[in-house]
Amino acid sequence: MQGFLQLIKKEVYRFMSIWGQTVLGPLSSALLYQFIFGKQLASISTDMPGVTYAEFLIPGLVMMQVLLNAFSNSSSSIIQSKYTGSIIYVLMAPITPFSIYSAYLIAAIIRGLIVGIAVFLGIMWFGANVPKCWIAILYFLIFGASITAGLGLIVGILCDKFDQLGGFQSFVMVPLIYLSGVFFNPHNFSGMWQLATRLNPFMYIVDGFRYGFIQHSSYNVEFGAIFVFIFALLINGVGYLLMKKGIKIKH
């Protein structure tokens, strides 16, 4: 148990020791998004009665940074430790693969939460609603971050180089997040795009998280909660199996 806690502590230390990059960086991006989209698209209809674009956008921007940073933490930590060889200290330590996996996962969720709080505090002044449903906020925050943290672990385990990680970020993570309804109501899509959006787990995460602030959602929040829960279990089940078998980690 102590080894497990130590690994979480060390991972948190790792990203906090470069907080300018890991916490201020996402805040700066969110401020830019808020400035560009929040100002320029302020007149766009949210299709939600009584909800302004800023009230709609801010929770989406917060969740976007949570998802990206939880992914970034676990993936870069694993790849970096493979690159420097220091992963063997974790593999040789008296910790079970389940504890190793859980420690990396929890540390990535913690980074997601810290970044989420920092971003919300930084951009709430542009017209955010105060939190109204804490259960929805915490549920989608934690399970949402656990999905991208788990994806980050899988990618970190499977990739050998940083450019492979960059490729996954550019071609999978960013499109999924941009099409998750951060900047617009996904109802505005039609046809194939509508279907693609409805299969995108990030859409339910953003939608449910936003519900916690504005009490409006694009889709059924309960359905979204179940979808996200199942997806989180699936992703982390795969991630844990890879860790246990030592794929691309053990020889």
Added chain:
Amino acid sequence: MYALEINHVVKRYGSFTALNDINFKIEAGEFVGLLGVNGAGKTSLISSIAGINNFEGEIKVAGYNVISEVVKSKQSLGVVPQELAFDPFLTVYQALKFQSGLYGVKNNKEWLFEVIERMHLTDKINSNTRTLSGGMKRRLMVAQALVHKPPVIILDEPTTGVDVEIRQSLWGFIAQLHKSGHTILLTTHYLEEVEKLCNKIIMIDKGKIISQSTKENLIAECSTLPTTLEIETQDAKFIDSLEHLILKKDGSSFTLKLENNEQLLDILNQFRDAGIILENINIKKPSLEDIFIHFIHR
């Protein structure tokens, strides 16, 4: 109970078999040298013991199976891996504290400072690990393997790239750990150190054990290996009657097979009679290196 038990261990990389049915046991308190040429399978074996390799067969550390009793077996083991590995986010002291935490060890500041001092890293204690030289990183890796005072210590070429002076001091520290009851398995290219420190030697070649014996038995087993006479002379000519005794010729140096003391006198007399000036003479008993080469080429 053995400190280390290796039973029918096989390790394959695709179609290549790196370890082919390896079996040996090490008693608690032994200091064992594991010898083999590059690619013989030493590191594959050590990685399997350390839990960073998948393998077939059974390995037990301090009686604990490394697969089914992973936590207890790893708690009993400290490994210095061959490849340089460091965490670029930590200082020397932080790396050791973190390592202690992974093994569930608390309040070991005194021991950490002692290890740091013995590894000659005191002046680097607050330096980031990425700023250390290769030799310093290697010494830090030795320190990391010792934070939890494991009963079984495995050192995979721990002195590669380490200065001569510090190497001596490191060997002294390892010998002291052995005296205080730790079991040690060592691989190194410095065979004279193995000869000096180890009481048992295991030789491995092409994934198979080719010899395992106490150092004394090994030397006795190789008693047929000749004592040699090394001579150095600038005289171009060499005595024809001694040609058949030459084992090796390297420029002005000759290594002759020496069977007994009378033969030694006879050889020297022949040189004197021929007027050949000898600049250097050395009588050499078979070293561990000779024995190792003998086994590899057998």
